[in-house]
Amino acid sequence: MRKTVLLAAVAATALGAGPALAKKQLVIVVKGLDNPFFEAIHQGCEKWNKENASSEYECFYTGPASTSDEAGEAQIVQDMLSKADTVAMAISPSNAPLIAQTIKSANPSIPIMTVDADLAKEDAALRKTYLGTDNYLMGKKIGEYIKKAKPNGGTICTIEGNPAADNILRRAQGMRDALTGKEGLTALAGEGGWTEVAGCPVFTNDDGAKGVQAMTDILAANPKLDAFGIMGGWPLFGAPQPYRDLVGPLKDRLAKNDFVIGAADTIGDEVAIARDGLVTALVGQRPFEMGYKAPSVMIDLVEGKKVDDPVFTGLDECTKDTVDTCIQK
Structure with missing residues (x-):
């Protein structure tokens, strides 16, 4: 059986x-x-x-x-x-x-x-x-777009994610190298004409709402800020409407390259945001x-x-x- x-x-x-x-x-x-x-x-x-x-x-x-x-x-x-x-x-x-x-x-x-x-x-x-x-190359391209728009430099704030995330750190390094023509600087204090303002870089733990709030606070403290370098697209794809509300009044300055935003990623609403002229350039991943x-x-x-x-x-x-x-x- x-x-x-x-x-x-x-x-x-x-x-x-x-x-x-x-x-x-x-x-x-x-x-x-x-x-x-x-x-x-x-x-x-x-x-x-x-x-x-x-x-x-x-x-x-x-x-x-x-x-x-x-x-x-x-x-x-x-x-x-x-x-x-x-x-x-x-x-x-x-x-x-x-x-x-x-x-x-x-x-x-x-x-x-x-x-x-x-x-x-x-x-x-x-x-x-x-x-x-290639995260270093990605950051370098973001930096190149910012530098092309403002070749004489200015004040900038870098928006980052996690302070121990290797990919984000490499992007930030690539951006700084492109802006200054020098390698290895961890903060900008006039090199290449660029200075990172007090309180930057800002680490947001990849949180879109925190990213927009950080940008809001930095602009309030530095109304003549020249640029943001955003190492991950979190504020744009994670909080698109708050981002639009914040950047909308700056649209004319963006169009004239009086103010510059170079950002990572091409996810979600980011491309529509670019189409509307609310970011200078996006460098996206796959x-x-x-x-x-x-x-x-x-x-x-x-x-x-x-x-x-x-x-x-x-x-x-x-x-x-x-x-x-x-x-x-």
Whole structure:
């Protein structure tokens, strides 16, 4: 009788009636699920799953509820590394040193890569490759747009996200280098004609409302401010109407390059904001492409194939005059 039952179970499985085998998980851990930028990565991950439904692998997207929860992201990385079906992981570190320490403590046997944001240079050996934006180049291009609009310099405030996020720090460095023609300055005090005003840079933890409030406070304290360099598009895509309310009265100054705003990203309402002349230039990333490419890169790592380091996904540059053609399709 037992033999008959076992034979029946084998037959049922062969006919597709048995339980499906669990897929190998290619895990993407992002800084926070509350950010539209990371939702674009999620959509890329899901497109890969749809196109590879018969694969033994599955792209699994996760992260803490909020981008401000650095400890939560580290805990998720630790938890996912402990799961037997996790075969590779791509991480966007909110706090690069904390994630590096988490990886060191876990000492995983599976390949780790970074996506969107990298580890600090001294911790780069902990991951196999970085997939995403050339963040230094992105910041440099933002700086070039600001400098082109105001070649004689002026006063500027840099809006940043998390003070320990490597990608944002690299963008800020690229912007400062472009503005001054010098490398490595961590604050501007007249170099190249540019001075960062008191209270800047402002760190907003990727929060759009906080970003707009910071810009409001800086403008109130510095009514003759010449420029903002916004290293992530949070104020524009995270709080578009408050941003419009704040910048709307400055539209004529923006049109004359009397006031300049160079900002990162081309997400959500940002392109419409550019079309309306409420930002000088946007330098955008390609998060959907990051999410779509990450599973294939992780599979190559799992299978021991050679993978370039880094793997850059390109940039899109948008101004009021180029908004209809600036985004790569």
